[in-house]
Amino acid sequence: MNIIMIGAQGSGKGTQAEMLEHRLGLKLCASGDLLREHIVRETPLGLAAKPYVERGDLVPDALVVQMILDFIRSRGSQGIALDGFPRTIAQAEKLDIDLGQMGQAIDRVIYLDVPRALLLDRLSGRYICRAHGHVWNIKTKPPQVPGICDIDGSELYQRSDDTPTKITHRLDIFFSETIKLLDYYGAQNKLARVDGAQPIDEVSRAVLTALRA
Numbered sequence: 001m002n003i004i005m006i007g008a009q010g011s012g013k014g015t016q017a018e019m020l021e022h023r024l025g026l027k028l029c030a031s032g033d034l035l036r037e038h039i040v041r042e043t044p045l046g047l048a049a050k051p052y053v054e055r056g057d058l059v060p061d062a063l064v065v066q067m068i069l070d071f072i073r074s075r076g077s078q079g080i081a082l083d084g085f086p087r088t089i090a091q092a093e094k095l096d097i098d099l100g101q102m103g104q105a106i107d108r109v110i111y112l113d114v115p116r117a118l119l120l121d122r123l124s125g126r127y128i129c130r131a132h133g134h135v136w137n138i139k140t141k142p143p144q145v146p147g148i149c150d151i152d153g154s155e156l157y158q159r160s161d162d163t164p165t166k167i168t169h170r171l172d173i174f175f176s177e178t179i180k181l182l183d184y185y186g187a188q189n190k191l192a193r194v195d196g197a198q199p200i201d202e203v204s205r206a207v208l209t210a211l212r213a
């Protein structure tokens with residue numbers, strides 16, 4: 001099963017994609033995490049993507065699509081939970097074509113619906129772990145020891161693109177550009193909407209129910 005999680009920054013899609021990895025044995029493919037790894041390693045892709053990521057702009061489709069398809073090919077036939085990709089119609093179309101050539105397809109797309117005011121509130125409390133990018137939130141999902149990841153003990157930090165101005169810019173891009181994917185996948189009868197404003201466990205239950213439907 002190949003699943004896409006669509007949601008604005010702070011909607012909890014990363015947390016739910018991780019849940020799908022554990023519950024359904026899917027391979028998690030988070031485009032933002034992959035890009036940040038390339039940036040830290042200073043690969044050619046990382047160097048090209050860095051200015052866009054730092055501004056909170058979308059990285060050009062050609063760069064991101066290539067990175068994701070390489071990742072999917074390296075996983076063989078294991079199902080994938082995509083988090084943060086696709087973000088444009090052009091990315092979605094290319095993904096459909098290339099998956100089709102591999103004899104695969106997207107099976108289900110989940111949209112985590114969260115009001116913008118709540119997204120802004122959540123993002124201001126978001127912290128990420130250095131070692132593996134695990135996501136914590138001082139308001140909704142605090143770590144047991146402040147500043148330390150419960151899972152791997154590494155230091156937590158705030159992303160440089162989680163400043164108020166960049167958050168506003170990234171949300172504007174989501175609600176003007178990425179939101180168009182709802183029509184794209186709705187037309188393919190693959191879309192399920194889940195209320196992402198609920199507590200995390202209830203969102204997880206609703207996501208799993210939507211995938212069984």
Ligand code: AMP
Nearest residue numbers: 031032052053057058059064084085087
């Ligand atoms: P995220 O961790 O998903 O919020 O992504 C962090 C940043 O990586 C975004 O603000 C973009 O600059 C870039 N990025 C991640 N995924 C994509 C994508 N599918 N298309 C273009 N840029 C992306």
